Amino acid sequence: MSIDTINNDFADLFEQGKSLLEDNSSKFMNTKREEAVEYFKKLGVPTLANENYKYTNLVPAFDHPYTVDLQYRTVIGDLNELFYCDVPELDTNLVLLSNGWYYNQNRELDIPKGVIVCSLQEAAEKHSEIFEKHYGKYAKPNEEGLVALNTALAKDGVFIYVPKNIVVEKPIQVINLLRSDRDLMATQRNLVVIEENAQAKLIFCDHTLTHNKYLSNTVSEINVAKNAVFDLYTLQNQHLNATVLNSVFIRQEANSNVLTNTLSLYGGMIRNNHYTLFDGEHCENHTYGMYLMDRQQHVDNFTFADHAKPNCVSNEHFKGVMDDDATAAFTGKIHVRRDAQKTEAYQSNNNLLLSENAVINTKPQLIIDADDVKCSHGATVGQMDDDALFYLRARGIHEEEARMMLMFAFAHEIIEKIRVDALKDRIDELVEKRLRGEISKCNTCAIACNQ
Amino acid sequence: MAKEEQDKILNEVTQSDYKYGFSSDIDTDSIAKGLSEDVIRLISSKKNEPEFMLEFRLKAYRHWLTMKMPEWAHLDIPPIDYQDIIYYAAPVQKAKLESMDDVDPEIRATFDKLGIPLDEQKLLSNVAVDVVMDSSSVKTTFKEALAEKGIIFCSFSDAVQDHPDLIQEYMGTVVPYRDNFFAALNSAVFSDGSFVYIPKGVRCPMELSTYFRINAENTGQFERTLIICEDESYVSYLEGCTAPMRDENQLHAAIVEIIVKDNAEVKYSTVQNWYPGNKDGLGGIYNFVTKRGICEGVNAKLMWAQVETGSAVTWKYPSTILKGDGSSSEFYSVAVTNNHQQADTGTKMIHIGNNTKSTIISKGISAGKSNNSYRGLVKVVKNCEGARNFSQCDSLLLGDKCGAHTYPYLEVHNKSAKVEHEATTSKIGEDQIFYCNQRGISTEDAIGLIVNGYAKEVINKMPMEFAVEAQKLLAISLEGSVG
Amino acid sequence: MLSIKNLHASINGKEILKGINLEIKPGEVHAIMGPNGAGKSTLASVLAGRELFEVTEGEVVFEQKDLLDLSPEARAKEGIFLGFQYPIEIPGVSTVNFMKTAVNEHRKYKGLEPLKAADFLKLMRDKKNLVEIDSKLTNRSVNEGFSGGEKKKNEIFQMAMLEPKLAVLDETDSGLDIDALRVVANGVNKLKNAENSTVVITHYQRLLDYIVPDVVHVLFDGRIVKTAGKELALELEEKGYDWIKEELVK
Numbered sequence A: 001m002s003i004d005t006i007n008n009d010f011a012d013l014f015e016q017g018k019s020l021l022e023d024n025s026s027k028f029m030n031t032k033r034e035e036a037v038e039y040f041k042k043l044g045v046p047t048l049a050n051e052n053y054k055y056t057n058l059v060p061a062f063d064h065p066y067t068v069d070l071q072y073r074t075v076i077g078d079l080n081e082l083f084y085c086d087v088p089e090l091d092t093n094l095v096l097l098s099n100g101w102y103y104n105q106n107r108e109l110d111i112p113k114g115v116i117v118c119s120l121q122e123a124a125e126k127h128s129e130i131f132e133k134h135y136g137k138y139a140k141p142n143e144e145g146l147v148a149l150n151t152a153l154a155k156d157g158v159f160i161y162v163p164k165n166i167v168v169e170k171p172i173q174v175i176n177l178l179r180s181d182r183d184l185m186a187t188q189r190n191l192v193v194i195e196e197n198a199q200a201k202l203i204f205c206d207h208t209l210t211h212n213k214y215l216s217n218t219v220s221e222i223n224v225a226k227n228a229v230f231d232l233y234t235l236q237n238q239h240l241n242a243t244v245l246n247s248v249f250i251r252q253e254a255n256s257n258v259l260t261n262t263l264s265l266y267g268g269m270i271r272n273n274h275y276t277l278f279d280g281e282h283c284e285n286h287t288y289g290m291y292l293m294d295r296q297q298h299v300d301n302f303t304f305a306d307h308a309k310p311n312c313v314s315n316e317h318f319k320g321v322m323d324d325d326a327t328a329a330f331t332g333k334i335h336v337r338r339d340a341q342k343t344e345a346y347q348s349n350n351n352l353l354l355s356e357n358a359v360i361n362t363k364p365q366l367i368i369d370a371d372d373v374k375c376s377h378g379a380t381v382g383q384m385d386d387d388a389l390f391y392l393r394a395r396g397i398h399e400e401e402a403r404m405m406l407m408f409a410f411a412h413e414i415i416e417k418i419r420v421d422a423l424k425d426r427i428d429e430l431v432e433k434r435l436r437g438e439i440s441k442c443n444t445c446a447i448a449c450n451q
Numbered sequence B: 001m002a003k004e005e006q007d008k009i010l011n012e013v014t015q016s017d018y019k020y021g022f023s024s025d026i027d028t029d030s031i032a033k034g035l036s037e038d039v040i041r042l043i044s045s046k047k048n049e050p051e052f053m054l055e056f057r058l059k060a061y062r063h064w065l066t067m068k069m070p071e072w073a074h075l076d077i078p079p080i081d082y083q084d085i086i087y088y089a090a091p092v093q094k095a096k097l098e099s100m101d102d103v104d105p106e107i108r109a110t111f112d113k114l115g116i117p118l119d120e121q122k123l124l125s126n127v128a129v130d131v132v133m134d135s136s137s138v139k140t141t142f143k144e145a146l147a148e149k150g151i152i153f154c155s156f157s158d159a160v161q162d163h164p165d166l167i168q169e170y171m172g173t174v175v176p177y178r179d180n181f182f183a184a185l186n187s188a189v190f191s192d193g194s195f196v197y198i199p200k201g202v203r204c205p206m207e208l209s210t211y212f213r214i215n216a217e218n219t220g221q222f223e224r225t226l227i228i229c230e231d232e233s234y235v236s237y238l239e240g241c242t243a244p245m246r247d248e249n250q251l252h253a254a255i256v257e258i259i260v261k262d263n264a265e266v267k268y269s270t271v272q273n274w275y276p277g278n279k280d281g282l283g284g285i286y287n288f289v290t291k292r293g294i295c296e297g298v299n300a301k302l303m304w305a306q307v308e309t310g311s312a313v314t315w316k317y318p319s320t321i322l323k324g325d326g327s328s329s330e331f332y333s334v335a336v337t338n339n340h341q342q343a344d345t346g347t348k349m350i351h352i353g354n355n356t357k358s359t360i361i362s363k364g365i366s367a368g369k370s371n372n373s374y375r376g377l378v379k380v381v382k383n384c385e386g387a388r389n390f391s392q393c394d395s396l397l398l399g400d401k402c403g404a405h406t407y408p409y410l411e412v413h414n415k416s417a418k419v420e421h422e423a424t425t426s427k428i429g430e431d432q433i434f435y436c437n438q439r440g441i442s443t444e445d446a447i448g449l450i451v452n453g454y455a456k457e458v459i460n461k462m463p464m465e466f467a468v469e470a471q472k473l474l475a476i477s478l479e480g481s482v483g
Numbered sequence C: 001m002l003s004i005k006n007l008h009a010s011i012n013g014k015e016i017l018k019g020i021n022l023e024i025k026p027g028e029v030h031a032i033m034g035p036n037g038a039g040k041s042t043l044a045s046v047l048a049g050r051e052l053f054e055v056t057e058g059e060v061v062f063e064q065k066d067l068l069d070l071s072p073e074a075r076a077k078e079g080i081f082l083g084f085q086y087p088i089e090i091p092g093v094s095t096v097n098f099m100k101t102a103v104n105e106h107r108k109y110k111g112l113e114p115l116k117a118a119d120f121l122k123l124m125r126d127k128k129n130l131v132e133i134d135s136k137l138t139n140r141s142v143n144e145g146f147s148g149g150e151k152k153k154n155e156i157f158q159m160a161m162l163e164p165k166l167a168v169l170d171e172t173d174s175g176l177d178i179d180a181l182r183v184v185a186n187g188v189n190k191l192k193n194a195e196n197s198t199v200v201i202t203h204y205q206r207l208l209d210y211i212v213p214d215v216v217h218v219l220f221d222g223r224i225v226k227t228a229g230k231e232l233a234l235e236l237e238e239k240g241y242d243w244i245k246e247e248l249v250k
Helices: A003-016 A018-022 A027-043 A120-126 A128-134 A145-153 A386-394 A399-415 A421-435 B003-014 B037-046 B051-065 B105-113 B143-147 B156-162 B164-170 B181-189 B430-438 B443-459 B464-477 C040-048 C072-078 C095-109 C117-131 C135-139 C148-162 C178-191 C231-239 C242-249
Strands: A093-098 A116-119 A158-162 A172-178 A184-194 A199-208 A214-224 A229-237 A242-252 A257-266 A269-278 A284-293 A298-307 A313-322 A327-336 A344-353 A359-368 A374-382 B028-030 B089-091 B127-133 B136-140 B152-155 B194-198 B207-213 B224-229 B234-242 B249-260 B265-272 B284-295 B301-308 B313-316 B319-322 B328-337 B342-351 B357-366 B371-380 B388-397 B403-412 B418-427 C002-011 C014-024 C029-033 C054-062 C080-083 C090-094 C166-170 C197-202 C215-220 C223-228
Touching: A003 A018, A003 A027, A003 A145, A018 A027, A027 A128, A027 A145, A116 A120, A120 A128, A120 A158, A120 A184, A128 A184, A145 A184, A145 A214, A145 A242, A145 A269, A158 A199, A172 A184, A172 A214, A184 A199, A199 A214, A214 A229, A229 A242, A229 A269, A242 A257, A257 A269, A257 A298, A257 A399, A257 A421, A269 A284, A284 A298, A284 A327, A284 A399, A284 A421, A298 A313, A298 A344, A313 A327, A313 A359, A313 A399, A327 A344, A327 A374, A344 A359, A344 A399, A359 A374, A359 B388, A359 B418, A374 B403, A386 A399, A399 A421, B037 B051, B037 B181, B051 B164, B051 B181, B127 B152, B143 B152, B152 B156, B156 B164, B156 B194, B156 B224, B164 B194, B164 B224, B181 B249, B181 B284, B194 B207, B194 B234, B224 B234, B224 B265, B234 B464, B249 B265, B249 B301, B265 B284, B265 B464, B284 B301, B284 B328, B301 B342, B301 B443, B301 B464, B319 B328, B319 B357, B328 B342, B328 B371, B328 B443, B328 B464, B342 B357, B342 B388, B357 B371, B357 B403, B357 B443, B371 B388, B371 B418, B388 B403, B388 B443, B403 B418, B430 B443, B430 C072, B430 C090, B443 B464, B443 C090, B443 C095, C002 C040, C014 C040, C014 C054, C014 C223, C029 C040, C029 C231, C040 C054, C040 C072, C040 C080, C040 C166, C040 C197, C072 C080, C072 C095, C080 C148, C090 C095, C095 C117, C095 C135, C095 C148, C117 C135, C117 C148, C117 C178, C135 C148, C148 C178, C166 C178, C215 C231, C215 C242, C223 C231, C223 C242, C231 C242
Parallel strands: A093 A172, A158 A184, A172 A199, A184 A214, A199 A229, A214 A242, A229 A257, A242 A269, A257 A284, A269 A298, A284 A313, A298 A327, A313 A344, A327 A359, A344 A374, B127 B207, B194 B224, B207 B234, B224 B249, B234 B265, B249 B284, B265 B301, B284 B313, B284 B319, B301 B328, B313 B342, B319 B342, B328 B357, B342 B371, B357 B388, B371 B403, B388 B418, C029 C197, C029 C215, C080 C166, C166 C197
Antiparallel strands: A116 A158, A359 B403, A374 B418, B028 B089, B127 B136, B152 B194, C002 C014, C002 C054, C215 C223
8 A cells, every 4th residue: 555545544534433533532632633634634654755754664564454443442351350560569550551542440549649640531521621731732743643643543541640749659650451353553642741849750561462463653742840850661562563653742841850761672663752842941851762672673763852941951862782683763853942052962872783684773963053052962883892892701701691791781771770670670680581582572571461 | 251242253253254256257158047958958069079978968857857956954945946047158268278378368367366376387386277167167287297197187078078988987977867956957967077087006196176166147057077096096186166256146066976996095175165145145156066986996095075164055965985895985074154154064974895994074163143064874784894984073153043963874784883973062162262361362363273273183184285275264264253 | 569459259149259458569479278169269260350250349450450451361461370270171272372372462462573483482392391391291282181280280381481470370289299289389489580479379288388478368258367477378287277267256
């Protein structure tokens, strides 16, 4: 199918599914939906001709007759029974989604009073004031075809609200379970609002429970208000038949502090769009990511740090190891706008290629329109440091083991940035096993389900 | 430093004048505006070209018609009306120059004024010059002395007449006419340029230089340079450019092709000082250039060194295809933009042969309201073992109304490659200025010192005479400026 | 030579100097000591004209000229030299080129012709010998990659080249090992004569074993609270600064 046919099919879907899409959806969401339909008609699914998608061809991933659920589909069995997270000592507030929809039998959460965790649909109705203040304000359906598509199809996802001065101690873990007997395209839309001086940690996990082909197109909007502190950990762990399209839009207000860490461990094709808008002074941001790819997997991390206000600091570091026929791409854009003086923005991307056929394309970019800034970026592609390897061997360590140690040290630099200890230990363990080739895909899962 | 003083100095910079902006009153043979197959036939027949040339031009033209102007660069260019350009203009001269006396005195005066004497006795020692005005080569010096060694250095048109076999063999092999929009346009309408052939085992005893000058109004300049270096040969080639100050924008779309064979070495230096437009951004040259060399043989070497201070818009990525095993290429660039200038420039290093090496050192200096972008590609293909690249791109900002951008592309398809890219953006530190002030050095001089120090790494790679000119140009372009 | 009266200066609205009074005559060596944060470095920066600091009150007269009216480079050319506590690195600019520009600016100011290259190099050689600076250092970019000791030696070398009337040495001893300290101090002593004056700002007494001051001042909380002969430095070293605080309270 050509890209035009695919785009037209979606346009038909919006047309024919209009009443189903608008049913059970707030007026506000439907207004945004209508705008998004128009944007999508203009933008379509991004192709290789789009400079930002130069290294990721989405057409084959979209070229498939997926089922699209326009209404909540009743879950057979109890997901809570079917699935639980047993990472040792990882005590979280667990929220389950089913194919992108908020599961209607989630267990009660251990969260402070005033904190809201509910379905997006519910939030749009019951908390419309907060919802309408933020929904559709940070994502860019007018620029990004995937966001337009998400906004046009969005019905549900998770909504998290942390009121002023509240600290949520226990991380909130949102697990989206892809479970279907038909090949499925899932649309998940999340909204996270962290109010002034509040704090929270969020973990997003994706998990595929059946072997069907999946395409998930997720958009998350996150607003972090003044003095708030927010962590986002994204664990991507799907099977080879899955396409993960994940767009995150973060807006930071003055003096806020955000740390994100996107860990791509497994997946057929993964594309992450990660936008951070610095919309207040003295914000601090750490954007980290790691990708371990083998077989024919493909991962593409696209990040955009938009420094719109002065005196902010951003620090970005992505690392990847590619084996077999895996391909990876990285684009890191830093834009320092005219008035964003005293910005400090650092970015680095390091890659290790382990096999003949592995490929990395990396594009770190600086776009600087202010003059009083400290910016740097760097990218490296290479192999292991021969000197370090020799040093270890000279101390009697077997070459294979020495390589493993260095590779693990390479990845650990990103893992150690995780600010949830139990999660960090678990990822450390997983990555080591993964690099040693000791475990199958299912075991590489951070959430260690017992299916 | 006080804000007012900064502004004052910035202002002085913005108002520094372009000193090559005069135009000369020379009889010009030009054709009517516009582009069509007939125009191309006319150009070809005026140049009395063999059939294969006309065919090449027509193929290029037909392909160009199917293409769109590229839009990916960080440039803001108003639409160009390609029918509003004169595609052929040449100073009227006698058919063949027998001696210096045959050169139109006005032309000689023009080049004297530019500091490029055409008189061989007056020339700087050891530089042979080919001079191209508007679309046509007016004079090549030292031709005979070079011919004794078997070196061919002449205008492209002469080469088409005298060495059609070499032209037919090599033209378009490094930059095919399908390569890009401007390459196609140039291939269709190019009028002249320089041709260099260095035979096997010969080290060219002097610097070869081409001086390009746009003079006539409403004309585009489309020249083409072809350099062939046979096994074990060496040449250092220099290129300089200026244009009069005119309010309308003029188009310059050139092609440079370089072929470097086994163990041969080419150094290609450019000082580009086309008219940049006035301080309000009116006028100036649109400079769209495709320069590419191929290191075809083993251990072939190609070095690019460029100082880019001119042009309203620069779109230029001198590139090297590293095909021969052990071949290497270096790219050194200083690009200065001021006022409303826009530059999107960089390089491409394509690693194909085993153990190929490339180095990229790019220094951008932005002032005024200008935008200066580095765009570079380092590509290592699948079967290329042991490739090494190191890139460093630094940007220096003077003032808060300019922009500096870096867009490196690293595409690595082989695990044995080692590719490193580093970039920094900085401004001249207030503490550095104060330190200089405290030693009695004025702010303006301090900036001059620092900018020249910043660019030194690149300027040092240029031949002596050019290095001096380049340094002066930097000073003129940025006379005392501060961030 | 230098007369400071009731000098007040602040940074970002915070007052650091709160009324400094100081008289320095030709040929004198003054030491200014005091605890961290007393305002010692601020005083040095204000004298050199650093615009980070705002002078809110008072006057500074240097050789019958109102110093506060002059730009930093004019002050330098009038003969004020600041030895920086943290000398600035200027990548890409060689020390030779840097000094040539500076020396010729000074000469121009005095109505002299610029030095010829050969004369300049001879001057450099002589001064290098005088202050025992390694000639390799002057071939490198200004202070770039220098160790702390090398940077301080480079400051003294520049001082020798520029022959100031008043040298203000801001914590020149900080971070120096004893050998480097000796080299620096010897340089300063050799450059001293009956016409020029030196202000040595330091936290420790040790430097004053080598550069013997005529007068020692104690700067505390933005004011000079005690002035005495060189024995004061020893007393400070022994007893610290607390007794001065106590004296002040009384």
